[in-house]
Amino acid sequence: MDERERFLIRYAGGFAPEPIARAEGAWLETESGKRVLDFTSGQICSTLGHNHPRVNGAIRQTLDRVSHLNSWMLSEPVLALAERLAGLFPAGLDRVLLLSTGSESTEVGLKMAKLYSGRFEVAGLTRSFHGLLAGIASVNYSMAHQGYGPLLPGAFAIPAPYAYRCPVKHCDGACDCTCLEIGFDLVDQASVGSLCAFIAEPILSTGGIIVPPDGYFRRARELCDERGMLLVLDEAQTGFGRVGTMFAFEHDGVVPDVVAVSKTLGGGLPLAATVTSDAIEDDCFAKGFIHVTSHVSDPLPAAAGLAVLEAIEEDGLVEQSARLGEYLLARLRELQTEHEQIGDVRGRGLLVGLELVEDRETRAPANALGAAMTQECYERGLSMNIVRSGGSANCLRLAPPLIVTDEEIDLAVEIMDASLRAVVGAGVRS
Numbered sequence: 001m002d003e004r005e006r007f008l009i010r011y012a013g014g015f016a017p018e019p020i021a022r023a024e025g026a027w028l029e030t031e032s033g034k035r036v037l038d039f040t041s042g043q044i045c046s047t048l049g050h051n052h053p054r055v056n057g058a059i060r061q062t063l064d065r066v067s068h069l070n071s072w073m074l075s076e077p078v079l080a081l082a083e084r085l086a087g088l089f090p091a092g093l094d095r096v097l098l099l100s101t102g103s104e105s106t107e108v109g110l111k112m113a114k115l116y117s118g119r120f121e122v123a124g125l126t127r128s129f130h131g132l133l134a135g136i137a138s139v140n141y142s143m144a145h146q147g148y149g150p151l152l153p154g155a156f157a158i159p160a161p162y163a164y165r166c167p168v169k170h171c172d173g174a175c176d177c178t179c180l181e182i183g184f185d186l187v188d189q190a191s192v193g194s195l196c197a198f199i200a201e202p203i204l205s206t207g208g209i210i211v212p213p214d215g216y217f218r219r220a221r222e223l224c225d226e227r228g229m230l231l232v233l234d235e236a237q238t239g240f241g242r243v244g245t246m247f248a249f250e251h252d253g254v255v256p257d258v259v260a261v262s263k264t265l266g267g268g269l270p271l272a273a274t275v276t277s278d279a280i281e282d283d284c285f286a287k288g289f290i291h292v293t294s295h296v297s298d299p300l301p302a303a304a305g306l307a308v309l310e311a312i313e314e315d316g317l318v319e320q321s322a323r324l325g326e327y328l329l330a331r332l333r334e335l336q337t338e339h340e341q342i343g344d345v346r347g348r349g350l351l352v353g354l355e356l357v358e359d360r361e362t363r364a365p366a367n368a369l370g371a372a373m374t375q376e377c378y379e380r381g382l383s384m385n386i387v388r389s390g391g392s393a394n395c396l397r398l399a400p401p402l403i404v405t406d407e408e409i410d411l412a413v414e415i416m417d418a419s420l421r422a423v424v425g426a427g428v429r430s
């Protein structure tokens with residue numbers, strides 16, 4: 001441990017064993033020269049890999065011109081990014097607010113939904129994560145509620161479509177959306193008549209890579225429309241190619257009322273956006289909508305975001321993510337045949353989860369095994385992380401950069417195989 005760690009507030013448990021000196025593509029290098037394959041893309045942000053030349057070039061060029069401005073001043077990178085983003089989304093998602101973090105983009109989504117509808121009740125999915133600002137954290141059901149006092153009134157939970165452990169004990173392996181119907185029924189019964197929005201991740205990542213069944217969001221759209229609720233989708237992790245389509249919502253062919261994008265937009269720089277319709281923007285503007293932050297519409301991160309979008313398009317990274325995702329899933333399913341402890345493998349594109357269990361019969365979550373395996377993998381040169389949700393910490397999340405190669409995937413699977421054998425051999429099973 002570096003002595004200087006004692007000057008830092010510990011914001012999420014401990015820190016990695018050694019500081020990172022540099023990073024490139026899918027690789028990290030520690031101060032002592034150890035190389036680690038980065039299968040979390042930093043904090044799921046470095047979609048293009050680390051230090052992408054196009055992103056670095058755009059940052060350098062913008063630094064020499066202007067990096068930060070007063071919030072009412074616009075610049076070429078901001079205008080160009082807004083136009084490009086609006087062009088990527090379907091009609092009905094026409095207006096863009098450029099922000100810094102995922103928490104902000106979801107918070108703004110809900111603020112606009114409230115102002116537009118004049119109502120305040122919001123439903124979210126159990127096991128969801130949308131950020132840690134006080135407002136949006138009220139509809140986070142995966143963590144961080146205990147110890148911080150009251151949440152916003154009017155926040156409701158709908159059971160997540162977690163087919164491997166059906167929340168209503170109804171399905172097994174394939175969700176039939178009963179949880180969604182029951183969830184809206186419960187919301188109706190709890191509501192004081194002020195239903196405003198339903199917010200969801202199209203694939204729940206922090207909650208354990210939970211992939212809703214086909215048609216789930218079409219049904220959610222109907223249920224929202226019946227109640228006059230807005231559909232707000234949080235594409236922080238799934239947007240811009242990560243799941244093999246430009247946006248995850250394309251899978252069901254729905255058009256949400258509001259989309260929040262963040263992590264995967266900035267190429268590692270803090271950049272996020274809330275996107276909505278002309279009608280919602282006009283209405284909110286007329287009602288005096290205000291959301292001014294220090295770094296709203298900053299040129300520097302906007303230039304990085306523009307470079308990310310150009311690279312994704314020109315290098316065919318959406319298609320690459322779909323192909324490599326299939327390959328990664330196939331390799332992990334092979335691994336599953338070798339290890340009783342791998343209960344489930346699931347995901348879409350390059351957002352993949354692997355759930356560890358004591359045995360496949362009881363499906364008891366193997367939390368200690370998950371922690372030991374993550375550590376063993378890191379020591380052997382693979383960084384990935386455990387996602388913690390609903391009291392368990394047994395789902396390994398793999399989200400490599402979209403520029404990862406087949407060989408790097410093979411290497412990661414080899415390291416996982418050897419690590420799992422080693423920790424199970426050492427007696428860690430539960």
Ligand SMILES: Cc1ncc(COP(=O)(O)O)c(C=O)c1O
Pocket residue numbers: 100101102103104106129130131132201205206234235236237262263
């Ligand atoms: C789906 C989702 N939404 C929002 C956030 C919050 O983003 P940030 O940490 O940039 O505030 C995260 C972060 O993990 C996330 O996964």
